[in-house]
Amino acid sequence: MTNLEVRPVEEVCPPGQPGGYAGNGPCLQLWPAREVPLGGVRAMNVFRTLPQRGLPTVGAWCFLDSFGPDRVAMSVLPHPHTGLQTVTWPLAGTIRHRDSVGSDVIVRPGELNIMTAGNGVSHSEFAVLPHRPSPGETSDAGTELPLQRGLQLWVALPDGERHRAPAFEQHRDLPEVTGDGFTATVMVGSFAGAASPATMYSPIVGADITCSGSVVLPLDPEFEHAVLVLDGGLTLDGQDVPPGPLGYLGTGRRLLEVEALPGTRFILLGGEPFQEELLMWWNFVGRTHDEVAQARQDWEDQADLPDPTAEGSRFGLVRGHGPEAGAEAGRIPAPPLPGVRLRPRTRS
Ligand code: MN
Numbered sequence: 001m002t003n004l005e006v007r008p009v010e011e012v013c014p015p016g017q018p019g020g021y022a023g024n025g026p027c028l029q030l031w032p033a034r035e036v037p038l039g040g041v042r043a044m045n046v047f048r049t050l051p052q053r054g055l056p057t058v059g060a061w062c063f064l065d066s067f068g069p070d071r072v073a074m075s076v077l078p079h080p081h082t083g084l085q086t087v088t089w090p091l092a093g094t095i096r097h098r099d100s101v102g103s104d105v106i107v108r109p110g111e112l113n114i115m116t117a118g119n120g121v122s123h124s125e126f127a128v129l130p131h132r133p134s135p136g137e138t139s140d141a142g143t144e145l146p147l148q149r150g151l152q153l154w155v156a157l158p159d160g161e162r163h164r165a166p167a168f169e170q171h172r173d174l175p176e177v178t179g180d181g182f183t184a185t186v187m188v189g190s191f192a193g194a195a196s197p198a199t200m201y202s203p204i205v206g207a208d209i210t211c212s213g214s215v216v217l218p219l220d221p222e223f224e225h226a227v228l229v230l231d232g233g234l235t236l237d238g239q240d241v242p243p244g245p246l247g248y249l250g251t252g253r254r255l256l257e258v259e260a261l262p263g264t265r266f267i268l269l270g271g272e273p274f275q276e277e278l279l280m281w282w283n284f285v286g287r288t289h290d291e292v293a294q295a296r297q298d299w300e301d302q303a304d305l306p307d308p309t310a311e312g313s314r315f316g317l318v319r320g321h322g323p324e325a326g327a328e329a330g331r332i333p334a335p336p337l338p339g340v341r342l343r344p345r346t347r348s
Pocket of ligand 1: 079283
């Protein structure tokens, strides 16, 4: 998905520390979600839990939006990315993904889309809608908009990988691992002895975990971790973690003991603390203001090219959005850059 903010500001993300943002070792901090001002996707509730002031990244995870559940026709026209991987994890509903490396795929709950932007990619995402009867057709069954719910995450690419060529992967058979009281689907990295086939560029983990009662989960103590509860609720370190906020767990945990309400489902994110300063603006992850401003300019300039696939077109062409495409014609223009350059933040 695109960053839906109408007037995004630059987010300077200071480098992580080997001990994580809370200092060395384990902790539990609840970072509230904030509702994102809506741009392109009308009436869809979007809640952002990364980046935060004081918690810009968890490992290389640098962006986490939850959307839905809502009955809206998600339609996100072509827009660009740089310097990151997008990780799309639908929880309900079905999304058609098209991109400038030629992909045109449907992604369903349980399946993972990973798009590596590298130096520049563009893509679109549309909800797959039920058949709408044309005049004269009698059947009006199945015309209700399907429920849409899901997660859109970004992973920052490390400096040595962020200028690579763009790429796309879809994984339909992610490993599922069952332990004492839990079942986990491993989206990226490794968890509880199972490894995802997804191509990642830093030590990282992402898992979708279902559990009930008292459960002990194995973690990598070198990683910092966070949890996002989707359904139910967790109690850990004597504190409740409900759906909504991101629960930051710090580093140094080899085992995570949780008490889970029946049918609890949560996302576990983690990775080695990302020790590079990032500058994020709109859909770009860079290192400097000038770099991000150049990416914005390259996307805007591309709107005027007669053939966006021609040499020199940084973000390429997403097929199927030309003038003949009706409601799916067009592209998302870049918002205006903020008038001031922000200074790097200090960690709170
Ligand atoms: Mn996107």
